[in-house]
Amino acid sequence: MIAVGEIDIGNTQRDAAAIAGVGHTEYSKNSGVTTLTLAIRAVQAALADAGLSQHDVDGVACHRVGDSVDPALVAQALGVRDLRFVRDVFGGGSSCIAPLDAAATAVATGQARCVVVWRALNGRSGVQMAGAASNPALSADAQYWLPYLHASAPQQFAMFARMYMHKHGLTAEDLGRVAIAQRAHAALNPRAMMRRPITMDDYLGSRWIAEPLRLLDCCQQNDAAVALVVTSTARARDLRRTPVTITATAFGGGGQLASNHRSDPTVSGAHAMAPRLYAAAGLGPDEIDLAELYDAFTPLVPLQLEAYGFCKRGEAGHMIREGAVRLGGVLPINTHGGHLSEGYVHGLNHVAEAVLQLRHDCGERQVPGAEVALSTAQPGVNSGLTGAVILKRAA
Amino acid sequence: MSTRPYPVTDLDSSPWWEALQRREFVLQSCAPCRRLRWPARAMCNDCGSDEWTWVSASGVGAVASWTVTHRPGPAGGETFVVVLVRLDDQDDILVPGYFDGPPDGAGLTIGLPVEVGFDEVEAGDDGRRLTVLRWRRAALRGGGPGSVRE
Numbered sequence: 210m211i212a213v214g215e216i217d218i219g220n221t222q223r224d225a226a227a228i229a230g231v232g233h234t235e236y237s238k239n240s241g242v243t244t245l246t247l248a249i250r251a252v253q254a255a256l257a258d259a260g261l262s263q264h265d266v267d268g269v270a271c272h273r274v275g276d277s278v279d280p281a282l283v284a285q286a287l288g289v290r291d292l293r294f295v296r297d298v299f300g301g302g303s304s305c306i307a308p309l310d311a312a313a314t315a316v317a318t319g320q321a322r323c324v325v326v327w328r329a330l331n332g333r334s335g336v337q338m339a340g341a342a343s344n345p346a347l348s349a350d351a352q353y354w355l356p357y358l359h360a361s362a363p364q365q366f367a368m369f370a371r372m373y374m375h376k377h378g379l380t381a382e383d384l385g386r387v388a389i390a391q392r393a394h395a396a397l398n399p400r401a402m403m404r405r406p407i408t409m410d411d412y413l414g415s416r417w418i419a420e421p422l423r424l425l426d427c428c429q430q431n432d433a434a435v436a437l438v439v440t441s442t443a444r445a446r447d448l449r450r451t452p453v454t455i456t457a458t459a460f461g462g463g464g465q466l467a468s469n470h471r472s473d474p475t476v477s478g479a480h481a482m483a484p485r486l487y488a489a490a491g492l493g494p495d496e497i498d499l500a501e502l503y504d505a506f507t508p509l510v511p512l513q514l515e516a517y518g519f520c521k522r523g524e525a526g527h528m529i530r531e532g533a534v535r536l537g538g539v540l541p542i543n544t545h546g547g548h549l550s551e552g553y554v555h556g557l558n559h560v561a562e563a564v565l566q567l568r569h570d571c572g573e574r575q576v577p578g579a580e581v582a583l584s585t586a587q588p589g590v591n592s593g594l595t596g597a598v599i600l601k602r603a604a
Numbered sequence: 605m606s607t608r609p610y611p612v613t614d615l616d617s618s619p620w621w622e623a624l625q626r627r628e629f630v631l632q633s634c635a636p637c638r639r640l641r642w643p644a645r646a647m648c649n650d651c652g653s654d655e656w657t658w659v660s661a662s663g664v665g666a667v668a669s670w671t672v673t674h675r676p677g678p679a680g681g682e683t684f685v686v687v688l689v690r691l692d693d694q695d696d697i698l699v700p701g702y703f704d705g706p707p708d709g710a711g712l713t714i715g716l717p718v719e720v721g722f723d724e725v726e727a728g729d730d731g732r733r734l735t736v737l738r739w740r741r742a743a744l745r746g747g748g749p750g751s752v753r754e
Contacts, residue, residue, distance in 0.1 A: 350643055352611040354700055356727060356736050359673065359686040367671040368688055368700075375669075375714045420672035420709065469641045469649055472696040474668075 220457055220489040226313035227445035227452035227603060230259025230438035231561040236402045236552035239334040240432035244278040248329035249286050251434035259438045260449030261323065263287045268294030268315050268324030268439075270308035272555070274301040276336035278329050287325075294321035302503055302587035303462065305556025306596035310458040312439035322440060328557040329434035337430050350465055362505060363427055367419035369590045370508040373475040374421060377511075377523040381421065383530065384507040385412035388425045388549055390535045391504070395546025397536075397574035402429050403550040426507040428548035435557040437564070442603065452603040453564045456581075457490035459483075460596040462589030478589025479516035482597065487518070490599040492581065494518040497599070499566055499576045500540055500583040501559035504547040510534070513588050514542075517597075541576050560584045560598065567602040610728030616644040619658060625735050627722045631693065633659040640694045663720035664742060665691040668698055672709045685709045687739050689718055701737030717742035 232254025234240070234247050242250075248271070256262060266289050269280045280297050296311040298304050305328065312324035330336075354360045359368075373379065389412060395401035407425065415424040445452035462478025464470035487493050494517055502513045511525030519540055520528045528534065534542040545551040545562040552558065563582035565571050582600045589595035613621045620642075623630045632641045634648040635655035647654050668690040675682045687703045702723055705711055723738035 349614055349617070352613060352617060353643055355609050356611050356725070356734060357686045357700060357702060358608055358684070359671065359700065364671055364673055364686070367673075368669050368686075371671070372669040372688075372714070417672070417674040419674065469639070469645075469694075469696050472690075474698065 218485060218488040220491075222313060222317040222455075223489070223491065224442055224454040224456050224601065224603075225317035226439055227442040227454045228437050228560075228564050228600070229440050229445040229448045229450060229452060230255040230257070230261065231564050232256070232258055232436045233400060233558070233561065234434045236400065236429075236431045236433040237333075238431060240331055244276055244329045244331055244335070244434070245282055245286060247331070247432070247434035248278050248283050248327050248436070251327050251329065251436035252283070252287065252325045255325065255327075255436040255438045258450060259440075261438060263289075265323045266325050267291060268312065268321035270294070270296040270298070270312045270315075270324055270326045272298040272300050272304045272308050272328060273330075274299065276330040276332055283327070294324055300594065302505055302556050303589060303594040304596070305503070305560075305586045306458055306584070306598050307460070309437065309439065309455070309560060309598060310460075310596070312437075313455040313458070316439055316441050322444070324439045325436055326439060326557070327434055327436035328555045330555065331432040332553055333430045333432050335432070361419075363422050364419045365591045366506040366508065367422045369474060370426075370506065371421050373508055373512060376475050377526065379508070379511060379526045381413065381423075382409060383511065383526040384426055385409050386529045387504075387507040387510045387534070388412050390529075390532075391543045391547045391549045394536060394541075394544050394574055395550030397572070398545050398551055401546040401551040402431055403546065422506060422508075425549075428505045429550070429552045431552045433552055433554050433558075435554045435561050437557070437560060446603065451568045453567045454601045454603050456492075456599045456601045457486055458596065458598045459486035459489055460594070461485070462594040464589070464593050465591070474590065475512075477512060477516055478593065478595040479513060479585065479597070482595060483517045486597050486599060492599070496581050497540065497583045498579040498581050499544055499563070500542045501544070501547070501563045501585070502542050502583075503556055503559065503585045503587045504543055504549055505553075505587060507549065509588060509590070510542060512590065513585055514540075516588055517583060517585070536574060536576065544571065544574050544576060556584075556586050560600075563600050567600055569602075608725060608727045608734075610732060610734060616646060620644050623658065624722075624737070627735060629661045629663050629720045629737070630658045631661045631697070632656045640697060642697050642699065661691060661720070662693050665689040665693075665699075665718055665739075667712060667714055667716040667718055667739075669714065670703065670709055670712050672707075683707045685712070687712070687718070689739050699737065701739045704738055704740035719743065
């Protein structure tokens with residue numbers, strides 16, 4: 210387990226910035242609009258949620274890979290006259306916390322007053338992420354996998370999954386319990402793409418994609434955008450919603466699956482990063498009320514339960530079997546259904562859900578009295594990089 | 605015409621690919637510290653030296669993981685195996701490749717001793733010949749049949 214206070218991190222920005230609004234577009238298989246329009250619609254929804262207008266925006270930030278939109282176009286479309294902050298982060302699920310971190314720093318340091326953060330993708334009708342990793346321009350090391358027709362996201366994560374399952378005795382049923390629990394959460398979420406509850410028979414009977422991963426181990430591919438409005442905590446207190454403060458962020462990683470970096474690829478970048486995150490937040494895993502864990506594929510959930518200190522290494526299967534991660538359990542995870550069932554907005558819909566939970570706006574799926582939440586990026590098992598944020602309901 | 609892309613090699617990696625086309629399996633060896641590295645990099649991530657030589661790898665290792673990909677579309681029902689092999693030479697070098705075995709992965713286990721082999725495939729729009737790695741079950745060594753190393 211991770212003890213707080215082992216690391217001294219001077220986090221001068223703790224709770225200085227807040228998320229004042231969140232916005233979603235519809236999740237669909239074919240949005241029928243451009244990623245620019247998706248981004249604008251999500252940003253408009255987030256601004257309306259915050260009680261602000263497009264003319265309050267003076268900063269833009271996004272992450273993107275595969276399908277995307279240029280943030281300069283979004284700023285122009287929003288009519289931002291004096292753009293004071295821009296951050297255009299290259300990357301997918303591993304990088305989803307970086308734009309939020311940049312926005313928080315921008316408002317905490319006075320570079321900007323109101324930064325909108327989004328991820329917009331036509332990930333079903335446009336560029337499907339499952340194949341985006343096959344683009345050799347994205348990573349020089351793809352050249353060592355492509356000749357074996359082995360570069361899609363399910364294949365990459367399947368290679369990791371077998372090692373991880375073998376090491377800790379994790380079974381297919383353990384992964385199935387993750388998919389079933391998240392689908393049960395999605396059934397309570399009107400926004401979710403997949404709301405019909407599933408059984409273990411459904412899970413075990415779903416077709417193989419890349420063994421040991423089945424179809425129901427894999428996230429959705431969809432068109433959607435999510436946006437957040439980030440401003441100072443002081444200003445957020447005067448706005449429409451209960452502010453959710455950005456207590457701490459952390460980043461880590463650095464290894465590739467095949468590289469001279471680590472002899473055990475089942476230990477992710479998140480394992481080394483998590484103690485720094487908790488130190489920066491001034492709290493520990495016992496104080497987290499819910500966790501939105503990046504779940505492009507089911508095995509990432511048990512891996513992160515261990516990496517973030519919610520259980521000992523090798524005990525995540527037990528924790529899942531005990532029902533701890535379901536709504537009503539000690540640590541509800543992916544309360545919106547996650548990427549597996551709500552939809553895939555590349556980590557940003559996890560942050561949005563954490564904010565809605567901390568505002569107590571989640572209706573049937575609300576975690577009662579939620580005060581502190583964790584939202585994570587891909588833990589860095591394949592692409593190397595990771596990140597996470599701890600959010601708090603403002604006192 | 606092949607759906608298999610020809611690898612986009614670069615100035616760091618092209619000597620490795622060229623060796624592979626000669627059916628040689630090589631690694632970089634750092635000149636001062638002898639640390640082995642792969643994939644190709646211009647600097648040792650341990651001692652920082654930018655001097656190295658290409659050396660022949662032992663070509664022996666153990667299966668660290670494998671996948672069985674189920675091909676969609678017209679090839680539906682077909683499967684193929686890709687293994688990830690941890691080299692005996694240095695335990696942080698993991699190298700993918702095909703496996704000389706059944707397409708459903710039957711008989712594979714984590715820790716299975718393997719040795720390097722080669723295969724020729726067609727790659728790229730013009731169907732050029734490309735030599736790739738095809739690992740095979742190691743000839744008897746040490747522990748005998750069924751010997752497995754973690």
